[in-house]
Every structure is written in structure tokens, then in C-alpha cells.
Amino acid sequence: MTRVLIVTFGCKLNQAESEDLGRRLAGEGFEIAQLPSEAEVMVFNTCSVTHIAERKIRQAIRSNAKINPSLQIVVTGCYADRDRSGLLTLPNVLGVIGNDSKSEIPAFLSDHSHHRVRIPRSFMPIRARSFIKIQRGCDHRCSYCIVPFVRPVKHSRDPASIIAAIKLRQAEGTKEIVLTGTEIGEYQSNGLGLKELLNRILEETTIERIRVSSLQPQELTPSLVGLWTNERLCPHFHLSLQSGSNSVLGRMRRRYSTDMYRKAVELVRSVVPDAGISTDVIAGFPGETDAEFDNSAAFIEEMNFSRLHVFPFSPRPGTQAAEMPNMVEAKLIQRRVEKLLSIGQECLNTFEKQFIGTKQKILVEGKSGNKWVGFTGNYIRAKISGSQDIINQIVEVVL
Structure with missing residues (x-):
């Protein structure tokens, strides 16, 4: 073969x-x-x-x-x-x-x-975590983004097909599924939005852990976030930020302000106090001044993310941002990346420290050296000692 x-x-x-x-x-x-x-x-x-x-x-x-x-x-x-x-x-x-x-x-x-x-x-190998596509495509055309050029047509998968896929993965031994797509907050199929889809998944499947991938702050509502009181939904939210400066967000053609973002984070933490909140940030967007960068860095520190993914600006052919004036020089972009990475590490350390000594459920996904490795529901990476094979099991440990 x-x-x-x-x-x-x-x-x-x-x-x-x-x-x-x-x-x-x-x-x-x-x-x-x-x-x-x-x-x-x-x-x-x-x-x-x-x-x-x-x-x-x-x-x-x-x-x-x-x-x-x-x-x-x-x-x-x-x-x-x-x-x-x-x-x-x-x-x-x-x-x-x-x-x-x-x-x-x-x-x-x-x-x-x-x-x-x-x-x-x-014959496919068993995976502790499996990714389920529920939606594809984006037509919002943020000024820096190539995605609408390569995935322009939006389509949401039928709920019955999603539920069948989850049941198949569970039958194969998967313990956690990750619902993913290009813009999953805009999921719409047969009159169902993301909230209704999650309700159906919770009602019609018994998969132990359900993780939702990237959302945008304007998509969060009290009724949607309220679903996370069900412990099967992993208490981790990836909320796209890109910049903590409102003027830069405007040039990026993002659909939210820092105030909207702050309110979304406050909503999550009021309903799910232990939630991990991660995000993506672009450093060195065209025209980003020192003041704009400082505002962005200060906002990131204020949000106190659990994880921060930092990307240097990369001009993509055909996008508006690629033609913008006042490109930031590469050396300055790198310094800004390093500054944000440092903030991100501090945020990660602060987030993880608050769970030291607490009991947490870990889905064991693999082995590193002589230790088992897995993640908590709020996406803290943990290592577990022991000779017994616990791969693809959910175990309770004290961090």
C-alpha cells in the first residue's frame, strides 16, 4: 500500500x-x-x-x-x-x-x-484531541489579512454532520474535540447559531471535553458565555486582539474597540472565573507609532492574558496594508516583538501560579522524557510522573 x-x-x-x-x-x-x-x-x-x-x-x-x-x-x-x-x-x-x-x-x-x-x-491513529471543522471562509477583509483572498466563501457545516463526526471521534477513543473554522462566531446553519449548535452538542453527545477555538470579542454574549457553566466546555477562550491601540485597530479594519474587548473579557471572567484567555497580537503594523505601541502594550498588560501569540507584521500581496505608507523598519518591529513576548511570559507565569496547589483534570496527550504531558481545561500545560501508561486519559492531579 x-x-x-x-x-x-x-x-x-x-x-x-x-x-x-x-x-x-x-x-x-x-x-x-x-x-x-x-x-x-x-x-x-x-x-x-x-x-x-x-x-x-x-x-x-x-x-x-x-x-x-x-x-x-x-x-x-x-x-x-x-x-x-x-x-x-x-x-x-x-x-x-x-x-x-x-x-x-x-x-x-x-x-x-x-x-x-x-x-x-x-486504521487512523487514536488522538486524545481531535479537530472538528464547523465553518469555513471569511469575507470581512481586514486590511492585513490574506484569508479572504484564499478562503472567500463562507459555509457552515450542517449540525447533524458535526454531531455525527463528534460521535465517530468518541467511538474511536477521542476524549476532547476542538470546534474550529475561519470565523466560527459567525456559524449559521439551518437557523442555528454557535450558541444553539453548542447546546445541541451538549445535549446529543457525551464527549468528555469540548473546546472552542478562536472567537472575536463582539461575538460574545451573556447567553453564549453562560453555556460555559457546563464543565464539559473547556474554560479557555481565544479572543483575537491584534492591537491594543484603537487607532491601529481602525487601520486594521477590525470590528471592535479596546473598550468592547475589555467588556468581553470582563464578561468571560464574571461567568468563568478560572478561564484562560489567550490572544494574537501583530507588532509593527504600518504607521504604528511609539505611542500606539505603548498603548497596545499597556492594554495587553491590563488584560492579563493566559497566553500571548505575537507576530511581526508581514505584508501580504493584494491586501490594503501591503500598500500602506510608513512601514515600520524591521529592527524596530523585532524590538517590539521581544517586548510583547516578555509581557506574554509574565502574563503566563501569573496565570499559572494561581493554580499551583489546586486539583485539576488533565487530558494526557503524550510523553516528554519520563513524564506524561497534557493540558488542563483552561489550557495549562502539565507534566505528570508515573510509570503507568495514562495516555489519552483524563486524570485529576494537584498542580
Whole structure:
């Protein structure tokens, strides 16, 4: 049988789509490889959100082609939509298939493979955490973002299909599912929004942990956040920020202000006091002055996030921000990145310290050295000693 390795770059939506692709390939008779050395074919599910991400993908393709000259490579995802012709020039690339055609990859590979046998769908490895796509696409066109150019059509998955997928993952042994998409706060299907979908999942499934990926502050309502009183919903919220300066948010064409953001955080903490709140921030957006950066840094400190993901501004072709004047010089961007990373580390330390000595439930996902590693519901990484195999189990420990 042909051995295929799927390599995923970027967002949780890509991770969900890679999982789905792996299941389809396994169902069609392909063996899912776990290491590059095992693979005859590699599928790169790509990201195009920054030029750095694209560079890493090109490097990975060239590196694997050099190590294994007979390797066949298929490229899919956002980079495939953005620059198909460029990717086709890279070594060993057999095909470039866009986001909307990912479902055609098994058939494409079948046409280029000759040694396959039917194997059961359950051949897929068990995952403690599984990603479930509930929505795709965004048309808001924030001034810096490439996503509306590569995933422009919004579509929400039918609730019955989502619930069936969750039940399948649970039957396979998954303990936690992550609901993901491009803009999941705008989920709408058959008259149901995200709140109604979560209610149905809570009522119609028994999966132990449900995690919701990125939301935006204007999407949070008391009735939606109120669902988190159910302990099956993991008390972790990823609320996109991008900047703590209102003037920068305006140039970014974001749909909220820092005051709206502050109120969303206050709402979460009033309902779910132990919640982890993480976010993304861009450093060095075009025209970002020292005063704007200082305002942003101060706001981030005020919010006291549990985790902070920092990205240097990366101009993407075709976006408004790429044509804006007053680009910030690279060295200054790097200094701002380092400052924000330092703030983020302080916030993480403060958040984790308040749980030392408390009992927490950990979903064990793997092993690091001689310790088991997993995450609490509010996304604190924990290590557990012990010789007994507890992988893919939820255990209660004292942090």
C-alpha cells in the first residue's frame, strides 16, 4: 500500500481538514505514515498568513525532496490557492490542489499510485484531541489579512454532520474535540447559531471535553458565555486582539474597540472565573507609532492574558496594508516583538501560579522524557510522573 504523510502548517482549521483528509485516505486504502522516512507521498496542507510561513513551507518541500528524491509531493491549503504556479516549480511537486478541492486528493493520489489494499477506517491513529471543522471562509477583509483572498466563501457545516463526526471521534477513543473554522462566531446553519449548535452538542453527545477555538470579542454574549457553566466546555477562550491601540485597530479594519474587548473579557471572567484567555497580537503594523505601541502594550498588560501569540507584521500581496505608507523598519518591529513576548511570559507565569496547589483534570496527550504531558481545561500545560501508561486519559492531579 502507498504510505502517505500529511504535514500541516497554520491554523486549527487546517488541522481539522488534515484529520478529515487522513480518514479519507485511510478509507481508500492508503497507509497513513507517521514519519517522513516512512512516506512515499507527502501532502503539505499549507498556510499563507505570513511570508515567513510560506518560506518555511518551501524550505520543507525542498529539504524532503533532497532527502528522498523519489518522494512525491502534493501541496494544498491557502498557499496552494495563492501561488499555484510558483509551487509547481518546486522539486518533486506532483500536484497543487486548492482548499475547495481538498476532497479530491484521495482520487488524485489513486491515479498516481498502484499498490493499494483496502484497510478499515479505524486504521487512523487514536488522538486524545481531535479537530472538528464547523465553518469555513471569511469575507470581512481586514486590511492585513490574506484569508479572504484564499478562503472567500463562507459555509457552515450542517449540525447533524458535526454531531455525527463528534460521535465517530468518541467511538474511536477521542476524549476532547476542538470546534474550529475561519470565523466560527459567525456559524449559521439551518437557523442555528454557535450558541444553539453548542447546546445541541451538549445535549446529543457525551464527549468528555469540548473546546472552542478562536472567537472575536463582539461575538460574545451573556447567553453564549453562560453555556460555559457546563464543565464539559473547556474554560479557555481565544479572543483575537491584534492591537491594543484603537487607532491601529481602525487601520486594521477590525470590528471592535479596546473598550468592547475589555467588556468581553470582563464578561468571560464574571461567568468563568478560572478561564484562560489567550490572544494574537501583530507588532509593527504600518504607521504604528511609539505611542500606539505603548498603548497596545499597556492594554495587553491590563488584560492579563493566559497566553500571548505575537507576530511581526508581514505584508501580504493584494491586501490594503501591503500598500500602506510608513512601514515600520524591521529592527524596530523585532524590538517590539521581544517586548510583547516578555509581557506574554509574565502574563503566563501569573496565570499559572494561581493554580499551583489546586486539583485539576488533565487530558494526557503524550510523553516528554519520563513524564506524561497534557493540558488542563483552561489550557495549562502539565507534566505528570508515573510509570503507568495514562495516555489519552483524563486524570485529576494537584498542580
